[in-house]
Amino acid sequence: MVSTSLPGGTWTLGDLTVTRFGYGAMQLAGPWVMGPPADHHGALAVLREAVELGITHIDTADAYGPHVTNRLIREALHPYPRDLHVVTKVGADRDAQGGWPPARDPAALRRAVHDNLRNLGLDVLDLVNLRLGDAEGRRPESVAEAFGTLADLRRDGLIRHLGVSNATAEQVAEARAVAPVVCVQNMYNLAHRDDDELIDTLAADGIAYVPFFPLGGFSPLQSSTLSSVATRLGATPMAVALAWLLQRSPNILLIPGTSSVTHLRENIAGAGLVLTPGDLDELSVIRWAGTADESGVDHR
Ligand SMILES: NC(=O)c1ccc[n+]([C@@H]2O[C@H](COP(=O)([O-])OP(=O)(O)OC[C@H]3O[C@@H](n4cnc5c(N)ncnc54)[C@H](OP(=O)(O)O)[C@@H]3O)[C@@H](O)[C@H]2O)c1
DSSP states (O other), rough: OOOOOOOTTTEETTTEEEBOOOOOOOGGGEEEEEESOOOOHHHHHHHHHHHHOOOOOOEETTTTTTTTHHHHHHHHOSSTTTTTEEEEEEEOOTTTSOOOOOOOOOOHHHHHHHHHHHHOSSEEEEEEEEOOOTBOOOOOOOOHHHHHHHHHHHHHHEEEEEEESSOOHHHHHHHHSSSSSOOEEEEEEEOOOOHHHHHHHHHTTTTEEEETTTTOSSSSSHHHHHHHHHHHHHHHHHHHHHHHHHOOOBBBBBBBBBBBBHHHHHHHHHHHHOOOOHHHHHHTTOOOOOOOOOTTBBBO
């Protein structure tokens, strides 16, 4: 078992031990997750600092850029430390307008897995999430064929573990009937808690829940209640939001994104904040009726 001093300790994804405090690489690409970063060396520095600080879980996708974040991860960290696990996603392409068109037919999925392997410089991908839905959010589509394709690639030895993203509870169940699911990556944060029941069900089954947009993503979390709790505790709203997630359930893994070494350090320091039952009660009134996804579209 790998030990860590990072807040939250560790979790085991299949047979991979990861720090519950991970790092989401999406924001390292250019504006709206297209093209190269404005500061190439700064992006490499953030990735190296994440590993230096003990993070062993980096979340990415070859659609980021496209190909940009995976190549940055390779440039910054290859050959990878043995305990580092890079988790990627397949199931969406990018178009010239920066959209995220679904790409879940068998040929597209196979191509995406090989693109990830090549751009990350790996022979086997530790964990691949099948990204479902579209720019409007989750969709009640069947996942059996697409997940079956990834299960075949897993049997071929190209993937160790599988997960799903942007998935409804029904889609998680359908995927689990095809192959083991070790994590579900959906949008969830202090203000967006549609998945409360799903999180508890997954926790009971030992499956990780990885909230994307833990800090609100393209629309940073804003709430007077959050600000007042943070001020009372002498912390930042980001620290409270991350600490709340770690305390929400032991199966929650954090992948906050940042392009700043300073913010990365602040987030690690802040996530260890201990919230009392009184703080949690106060925070429980926060609700935001909107939804947004990787496209950055705010659907309020
Ligand atoms: N499965 C999916 O469909 C899906 C969708 C979206 C995202 N994801 C994954 O989830 C990860 C997390 O999402 P995200 O990065 O978009 O959103 P996020 O973690 O909620 O927020 C990132 C934003 O918060 C800012 N930030 C971070 N720490 C801060 C601090 N201490 N002070 C002030 N601002 C701070 C960042 O700006 P700075 O760069 O200035 O720090 C960035 O703009 C992504 O990296 C990606 O891997 C998955």
